[in-house]
Amino acid sequence: MYETSDIKKNLKIQIDGAPYAVVEFQFVKPGKGGAFTRTKLKNMISGAVLERTFRSGEKLEPADMSERQMQYLYMEGDNAVFMDTSDYEQIQLTQEQLGDNRFYLVDGLMVDVLFFNDKPIGVTPPNFVELEVVETEPGFKGDTSSNTTKPAKLSTGLEVQVPLFIDQGEWLKIDTRTGSYSERVKK
């Protein structure tokens, strides 16, 4: 069990059967009163943010979290299938559990799958993935400097703003932390 003095940013705890990460915390103590720690907690499954105040000395239940590197195989209906390449164990995640990360899943991609109580709850893709442009207005070859952008649709369905010189069929490096265009790559 954790103590309130263990509370720090990103500490993972379990409340009512759900995993939460500490987003913000503050020690509060009225001069003539008991000490508490006020926290903002993020539900690691739903993303909902919760405010919770813990009395000093109160015990916090650690969330049993683990990560495994797994390979994305394919979609089966609405679920994405991942495999641990060391023991061939396969798991599935729903579109909802994947969230925006579903836009980064390309065949064979290695991702970190996050488990809570040994059940998969989400993935962390690599910081950058390479995706193909499937739809965008024809590019202006000469324009490599201006800050003007245009929308482009990528092979996974992701829409990003790209510089004007980008053409259909080109490959782009996308930053998965921000969901934005990083640079053009030669394939």
Next chain:
Amino acid sequence: MRRGERHRLGRTRIENLERRHRALQALRHFFDDRGFVEVETPAIVPSPGLDYHLEAFEVGHTGGPRYLHTSPEYQMKRLLAGGFERIYQICKAFRRDEQGTFHNPEFTMLEWYRTHAGACEVMQDTEELIASIVRRLSGGTTLVGTDGPIDVAPPFARMTVAQAFARYADVDVFEVLPDEERFFRLLIERIEPNLGREQPVFLTHYPASMASLARLTPEDPRFADRFETYVDGIELSNGFGELVDPAEQRIRLERDQARRRTDGRAVYPIDERFMAALEEGVPPSGGNALGVDRLVMLLIGSRDIADVMTFTTEEV
């Protein structure tokens, strides 16, 4: 010194410490002008105070345990018994296990007392003091608050604890009172964040059970003659019309000791010289303890106590 740390202070930190210096000058000027005598009482004491929620640092000493005081209250009241009528002190107070954006285990406390007064007169001192410091530092009477300017021109707003609980938590404070944890949870979560946003506010008339060193209000014994000052949601000071009745004081201190003993906390002795001073006679008096670091923090618009300290306990 840890690797990567440098002694060169940022320009902002230096400016903050210079403003702290000017605030302390203004503070001393305020009290000196009004005939208060600045005093210094010992930090090493036989009893650090019996407040249930304060833990003291014990220091080694031949002839029995000694502690760093959690406030200089006992010794300053002894000075009132000794004949002083208006005294103030700026000193370090020490409280174990208090560390955060508004807390540091050793912090600077301003404490003042005046005889023949109660909470009412001390509240007047408090609002005039804060306004006078702000004026000297900025020329105006506003502070930068979280939601906009805070007007510190006297008089400050006044609200009873019962009014605050009704207004912000929609409960009767006397119904909450038997559950102390709930009282403080509501205070922290629902009430304090609303206090002193547009102008400072005095929270007054604490339930009688919530003050071990304050007298009861002359008009109504359900309440203690205690107030707290809040600015921008931050507790800045705690003041009393002081309890000067030795019999009542002993009952309360013994009750505090019993509660500490029951809950397995350190039981500090009753300061018998303080008790003797009450026996000898302390005139009816009012006093206030104000957190100087927090005041300076509010003056400069910061919300981190480290911004106005040379070094926090973690930095020494």
